[in-house]
Amino acid sequence: MAEARTPELSAERRPKSSPSGFPPDHVIQTRVDNPGDEESCDVCKELFDPILEDRHGATSPGRAPDRPQPRQPAGRRPPGPNYVLSSRVRTGRSIRASACPRTAAAAFRSSSSPWKPRRAWTAAWPRYYALKSRTEAEQQQLIDDHFLFYKPLSPLLLASGMARDWPDARGIWRNDNKTFLVWINEEDHPRVISIQIGGNVKEVFTRFCNGLPQIETLFKSKNYKFMWNPHLGYVLTCPSNLGTGLRAGVHIKLPHLGKHEKFPEVLKRLRLQKQGTGGVDTAAVGGIFDVSNADCLGFSEVELVQMVVDGVKLLIQMEQRLEQGQAIDDLVPAQK
Structure with missing residues (x-):
């Protein structure tokens, strides 16, 4: 977070807030402090995306909510009940x-x-x-x-x-x-x-x-x-x-x-x-x-x-x- 949040980015983001009223300084608190405010991910994506890229190695979505669940099972089970x-x-x-x-x-x-x-x-x-x-x-x-x-x-x-x-x-x-x-x-x-x-x-x-x-x-x-x-x-x-x-x-x-x-x-x-x-x-x-x-x-x-x-x-x-x-x-x- 310290590396991604540059002074320039902070100055640009500070006046903005999510539709429900959370400013960036509140957004970067632990997410549970602001339950229900998913719009913060978009409002502060310039800050979040580099951190997520570092953590996950990618920033791309998961399954769309109306797309069928994956039905293809994984390969054969790992061997060895002793392990x-x-x-x-x-x-x-x-x-x-x-x-x-x-x-x-x-x-x-x-x-x-x-x-x-x-x-x-x-x-x-x-x-x-x-x-x-x-x-x-x-x-x-x-x-x-x-x-x-x-x-x-x-x-x-x-x-x-x-x-x-x-x-x-x-x-x-x-x-x-x-x-x-x-x-x-x-x-x-x-x-x-x-x-x-x-x-x-x-x-x-x-x-x-x-x-x-x-x-x-x-x-x-x-x-x-x-x-x-x-x-x-x-x-x-x-x-x-x-x-x-x-x-x-x-x-x-x-x-x-x-x-x-x-x-x-x-x-x-x-x-x-x-x-x-x-x-x-x-x-x-x-x-x-x-x-x-x-x-x-x-x-x-x-x-x-x-x-x-x-x-x-x-x-x-x-x-x-x-x-x-x-x-x-x-x-x-x-x-x-």
Whole structure:
């Protein structure tokens, strides 16, 4: 931001503001401080675009809101249950012209399930859990399923108002077999997640492509629209998720490669990123990393998922080499 915001640019932009009245000095605060103001991306694009280009390597839109969801599944799943522990594909959405997160929670409370169960008599109905009114048993079940999200503790998130009125209007919706869930107001208004044990990313992505349009239909039925523009695609809370908003990833065990000096460079060349399994700013435990696509902007959903599938295969190959005491220099890829 300091490099992009030159004195000349500041002087030119200072008199301007978005249609809803936000001046540039307010726009550059953490986006959550100004919920619903997607026009700021256009008003200050001379400032934002160089930063997004540096972060994503591109500035091009994601899927148009009325274009069909991608149906082409990614390639064959990564090998080795000893390496890939779980797989997920997720994205988020922001509700247009809404500064009140209760709208997202209301959409799910009013409909216990966008999908009817296969049998009306089944006891395993899809459910919406309101964090404000969950029972101790429900909370423990969400913890056991690794579905529960917690009140933000990061100073950045707290300063931006992410924990305002916590836990009001926060909740979790899940399907009957716990492979498709929606976080309500964790960071984005809805965050849609397809997840399962093992490395079958193709199956996870197919479920994601089938489920996301139904979530979008639910919100459209309540007359809610999502933030999207032709320049940046979907506008999410964090600029790192602009574009498609899609993040495909795996929890993968790489005890040898994770300690190798070339690991960060390999990830960079594959356009992947790593973090601990506990989320942002957490360290890997037991050599287990959360590896996902680094960019959401400039690629299609299918391209991003395939990038993760191909990259994970290479990481496993490198780990197997290192297990045998062999070098990996010849496997280091060119920059994607």
